[in-house]
Amino acid sequence: MKPDKPERLDKNAQPFMPSGCNKTDINPTATETPSEEEFSDQHKAAKGLLIVFEGTDGTGKSTQLQLLYTVLRNKNLPVIATREPTNGQYGQLIRKLYTNRTESSREEELELFLADRREHVNELIQPALDSGKIILCDRYFLSTAAYQGALGFDPEEVLERNSFAPDPDLALLFQLPAQQGIERIISGRKEKPNDFEQLENLQKTARIFANLRRPYIKIIDADGSIEEVHRRVLNHVSLLLSRSPDFQEKL
Ligand SMILES: Nc1ncnc2c1ncn2[C@@H]1O[C@H](COP(=O)(O)OP(=O)(O)O)[C@@H](O)[C@H]1O
Ligand SMILES: Cc1cn([C@H]2C[C@H](O)[C@@H](COP(=O)(O)OP(=O)(O)O)O2)c(=O)[nH]c1=O
Known part of the structure; x- marks a missing residue:
């Protein structure tokens, strides 16, 4: 069955919180302070999953994130969706670069x-991971390695400068010829x-993405219908969930 064409994520909302999910879900201070023993038990038990969507523009990341979000939500799994650049103070400055990249x-x-x-x-x-959430993030540090790598930085050095950020449990790397991605941006998103x-x-960016080697990177062939690509995404996510003691779930 063909799913409804999903909306592109609301790029003005940050963090992106689909309805039914609010920031108190992930606020560790929202619960009563546990005793030290309880705290260490909670800490052991509560380990979420970070699934990131990576690849060049127009490969269908946002579309697939939205579809996966709906599947996980319908299974009552504690899922949240977010994206980078964010809409925070720095994300807003980044958006100004889009039409004036040479100025900085x-x-x-x-x-x-x-x-x-x-x-x-x-x-x-980090708070969401600590409280056991499944986080779907549209772009993360592999994008920095690839896009800023295309500007001339050594991609491995860029990854090193991201060592403050937790590694994802799964990075879905969407691959599609760049020209096709641009056509989707023009004809699909009308941008x-x-x-x-x-x-x-x-x-250039796609070549750098393709050369990154990390155990958590899984390639998604983004050529195909939205439903076909969705099934490819589900295969990887099912495997991850089946291996996670807290989320033994069939998708
Ligand atoms: N598999 C697909 N086949 C054709 N069009 C697609 C497919 N996936 C997404 N699209 C369309 O292509 C455009 C770009 O998709 P989007 O999800 O915004 O890409 P990204 O987030 O990677 O930039 C959107 O208009 C979307 O509806
Ligand atoms: C996260 C990230 C994005 N980018 C680029 C990739 C995209 O072309 C651009 C914006 O990302 P995009 O996913 O298109 O977000 P939005 O639609 O909200 O603007 O930023 C980087 O160059 N480095 C990074 O680290």
Whole structure:
């Protein structure tokens, strides 16, 4: 059955919290202070999962994140969805770069993405992991390695500068020829490609993504219908959940 075409995530809401999920869900101070013994038990028990969606623009990450979110939510799993760049103070500065990328130096650009991630990790990702949530994040540090790598930074050095951020449990790396991604942006999203979405830049970025080696990276062939790609995503997520003691769930 063809699912309804999902809405693109509301890019103005940050963190992205689909209805039914609010920030108190992830606020560790919202519960009464536990005794030391209870705290250590809770700490052992509460370990969430971080699933990130990576790849060049227009590969279908946001569409697939939304579909997976709905599946997990319908199973009553404690899922939240978020994205980078965020809509926080640094994310807003990053959005100004979209049409004026040459106005800042590459170091300033990298620093902005790192500052945005640091805030995101401290305020949302780490607390959510500590309280046992499944976090779906649209872009994370592999994007920095690939996009800022395309500006000339050594991708491994960029990853090193992200060592403050917890590794994802699963990074779904969406792969699609860059030209096809641009066509989806123009025809599907009815948007004009911005400074980051130029063909040559995306091709370079895609090559860097493809060369990154981490055990948690799983390639998703993003060519195919939305339903076909959704099934590919579900295969990886099912495997991850079946291996996680807290989420032994069949999707
Ligand atoms: N498998 C697909 N086939 C055709 N169009 C798609 C597919 N997946 C997503 N789209 C459309 O392509 C456009 C870009 O998708 P989107 O999810 O916003 O990509 P991304 O988040 O990777 O930039 C959207 O208009 C979306 O509806
Ligand atoms: C997270 C991240 C994104 N980017 C780029 C990739 C995209 O072209 C751009 C914006 O990401 P995108 O996912 O298109 O977000 P939005 O639609 O909310 O603007 O930022 C980086 O260059 N480095 C990073 O670390």
